[in-house]
Amino acid sequence: MEPILQIKDLTKKYKNFTLDHVSMEIPQGMIYGLVGENGAGKTTTISAILNMVEKNEGTITVFGRDYEQAEREIKQDIGVVIDGLGPYSGYYVKDIHPIMKKIYENWDRDLFFGYLDSFKLPLDKKIKDLSKGMSVKLNFAIALSHHPRLLILDEATSGLDPVMRDEILSLLQEFVLDGTNSVLLSTHITSDLDKIADYVMLLHEGKVMFVKTKEELDVDFGILHCGKDMFNALSDEDIVYYIKEEFEYRVLIQNKRELRASIRDLAIDRASIEDIMLFYIRGKKR
Numbered sequence: 001m002e003p004i005l006q007i008k009d010l011t012k013k014y015k016n017f018t019l020d021h022v023s024m025e026i027p028q029g030m031i032y033g034l035v036g037e038n039g040a041g042k043t044t045t046i047s048a049i050l051n052m053v054e055k056n057e058g059t060i061t062v063f064g065r066d067y068e069q070a071e072r073e074i075k076q077d078i079g080v081v082i083d084g085l086g087p088y089s090g091y092y093v094k095d096i097h098p099i100m101k102k103i104y105e106n107w108d109r110d111l112f113f114g115y116l117d118s119f120k121l122p123l124d125k126k127i128k129d130l131s132k133g134m135s136v137k138l139n140f141a142i143a144l145s146h147h148p149r150l151l152i153l154d155e156a157t158s159g160l161d162p163v164m165r166d167e168i169l170s171l172l173q174e175f176v177l178d179g180t181n182s183v184l185l186s187t188h189i190t191s192d193l194d195k196i197a198d199y200v201m202l203l204h205e206g207k208v209m210f211v212k213t214k215e216e217l218d219v220d221f222g223i224l225h226c227g228k229d230m231f232n233a234l235s236d237e238d239i240v241y242y243i244k245e246e247f248e249y250r251v252l253i254q255n256k257r258e259l260r261a262s263i264r265d266l267a268i269d270r271a272s273i274e275d276i277m278l279f280y281i282r283g284k285k286r
């Protein structure tokens with residue numbers, strides 16, 4: 001099956017920052033999470049995909065077509081939640097329908113009003129008077145109501161309370177359920193990715209630190225707390241990164257299962273995406 005999105009060697013140079021040869025492939029039916037510290041390059045990646053900033057190098061293929069050459073057609077099949085609804089702030093919620101109908105060939109009136117209803121969004125409220133959560137929900141309703149095949153979200157769930165976030169995460173899982181749609185989302189809230197991501201890419205200072213399936217992260221990685229003797233007994237291949245604390249070593253290990261089988265009574269904790277990210281950014285290589 002053709003990937004929904006394919007990026008090869010995407011490079012964008014700013015004065016003090018380079019997004020450095022980022023490549024990614026999002027298969028159909030997958031949720032792909034982009035994580036990294038502030039300034040890692042997540043928004044730059046998404047902006048370059050959407051041709052909102054000019055890239056220096058690289059190719060971007062969406063639905064099998066070169067993005068630059070077929071941007072108008074491709075955009076008809078992409079739903080985007082990347083910033084607020086600034087340009088529409090003076091409009092009422094109900095005004096969005098006639099505007100979007102002109103933009104999207106597949107705009108689905110019933111679907112849109114269905115979302116407004118299920119999100120309990122008031123039709124007669126001005127967009128600038130919506131709460132943060134309400135405007136995020138409206139943004140999602142807009143992004144989904146033209147039957148896109150790819151959703152691109154930049155920090156879309158930050159600022160939402162846990163109940164609303166959960167609702168949105170369920171919506172995303174539903175969106176990819178038929179196996180043909182995909183989602184690319186960047187977030188600081190790594191626990192969201194623990195819940196729903198199929199793939200995770202960690203960006204650090206413009207570079208890709210890793211791309212792993214969620215299953216690989218769960219099955220391979222673990223955190224071992226140990227003393228010096230045990231640390232010295234580990235092989236270099238087992239240690240991804242380590243952090244030396246005052247009284248112990250904290251070690252991000254890979255090959256969790258093999259290690260458990262070969263060394264008895266080893267206490268290995270589960271590594272969340274946040275743990276893994278911290279080790280990759282703050283940890284040391286042996």
Ligand SMILES: Nc1ncnc2c1ncn2[C@@H]1O[C@H](COP(=O)(O)OP(=O)(O)OP(=O)(O)O)[C@@H](O)[C@H]1O
Binds near residue numbers: 017036038040042
């Ligand atoms: N227009 C610009 N001109 C110069 N530098 C820029 C520009 N836009 C972004 N940058 C720089 O690029 C780097 C990456 O920024 P980017 O917004 O992509 O990071 P991010 O991972 O999305 O961060 P955050 O999590 O804080 O949103 C930063 O150092 C930022 O200052």
